[in-house]
Amino acid sequence: MAVKDKLKTDLFPTIWCPGCGIGLIMQQLASVMEDLGLDKTNTVLVTGIGCTGRMGAYMNFESVYTLHGRTLPVAEAIKTVRPELNVIVVSGDGDTSSIGGNHLLHSIRRNPNVTVICNNNEIYGLTGGQTGPTTPKGTTTLSSPAGSTASPINLQGLVNTNPESYYAKTTVYHQGPMRKAIKEAIEWPGFAFVDVASQCIENNGRRIGFGSAFEMLESYKADYKPAPKGATRLEGKQIGIIKNAAVPVAVPVPVPAGSNQVDGDGK
Ligand SMILES: Cc1ncc(C[n+]2csc(CCOP(=O)(O)OP(=O)(O)O)c2C)c(N)n1
Ligand code: SF4
Ligand SMILES: [Mg+2]
Numbered sequence: 209m210a211v212k213d214k215l216k217t218d219l220f221p222t223i224w225c226p227g228c229g230i231g232l233i234m235q236q237l238a239s240v241m242e243d244l245g246l247d248k249t250n251t252v253l254v255t256g257i258g259c260t261g262r263m264g265a266y267m268n269f270e271s272v273y274t275l276h277g278r279t280l281p282v283a284e285a286i287k288t289v290r291p292e293l294n295v296i297v298v299s300g301d302g303d304t305s306s307i308g309g310n311h312l313l314h315s316i317r318r319n320p321n322v323t324v325i326c327n328n329n330e331i332y333g334l335t336g337g338q339t340g341p342t343t344p345k346g347t348t349t350l351s352s353p354a355g356s357t358a359s360p361i362n363l364q365g366l367v368n369t370n371p372e373s374y375y376a377k378t379t380v381y382h383q384g385p386m387r388k389a390i391k392e393a394i395e396w397p398g399f400a401f402v403d404v405a406s407q408c409i410e411n412n413g414r415r416i417g418f419g420s421a422f423e424m425l426e427s428y429k430a431d432y433k434p435a436p437k438g439a440t441r442l443e444g445k446q447i448g449i450i451k452n453a454a455v456p457v458a459v460p461v462p463v464p465a466g467s468n469q470v471d472g473d474g475k
Pocket of ligand 1: 257258259260261276299300301302303304307327329331332333334335340408
């Protein structure tokens, strides 16, 4: 099977604006799916509402196009009843961390074996470019013409509260790292989150001074740098991968017979 068979090319052109970053993620996801032998028989896509949520319609897989913010409970339900399936969520930053924020917290905590690919365009794209939880402070948006006043949510920090999680930050410019992250995330045996900086030229980029999608891609190239080897946390605009290992379970140390032993609560 070729990569193009993973896509419903008969439905192209997509509804996405020319130059939108979503297509770059879809292309890389299709390619990884081909490498890993994922097909309709072993994989389900779950998408939410927003421009990103339309990806399920263009991929040749079984998919659930669920309610806004509800990708994770649906994904967890599928994984619970059909644990043999690969369950991949593709959702926008708003869908994932605004209306879906509470589900995100608890999915991180429960550590289901699902993969989340978050198209992080730092805006509510579909609805015209309102401030969302990932919008950087000071950004001019449709709903904050004088600049967003709130600090963006720390997705890395949230995901890393799960000591067995996988978190990757990449951009649509960095195709190689994005491909590696998507592949590793699908293979990760627990909660895995790929946070992809991606351009929404129409409802974000032009408002903040970019002339074209290409200029936004160039800015990812200029601004994002790989994290140093061995980094345990990604700073600012760094791309990289944080693989959290399982916390070792404390093993009781045997106490020699006849020693002055006290039990757990010191009595
Ligand atoms: C319950 C509910 N509230 C609000 C909306 C309106 N709405 C549709 S998409 C969206 C935001 C999408 O932003 P994001 O998830 O970042 O996706 P993008 O369009 O940027 O890919 C909102 C608020 C909705 N469809 N349903
Ligand atoms: S509005 Fe933005 S996110 Fe939506 S398709 Fe257009 S460029 Fe992409
Ligand atoms: Mg968005």
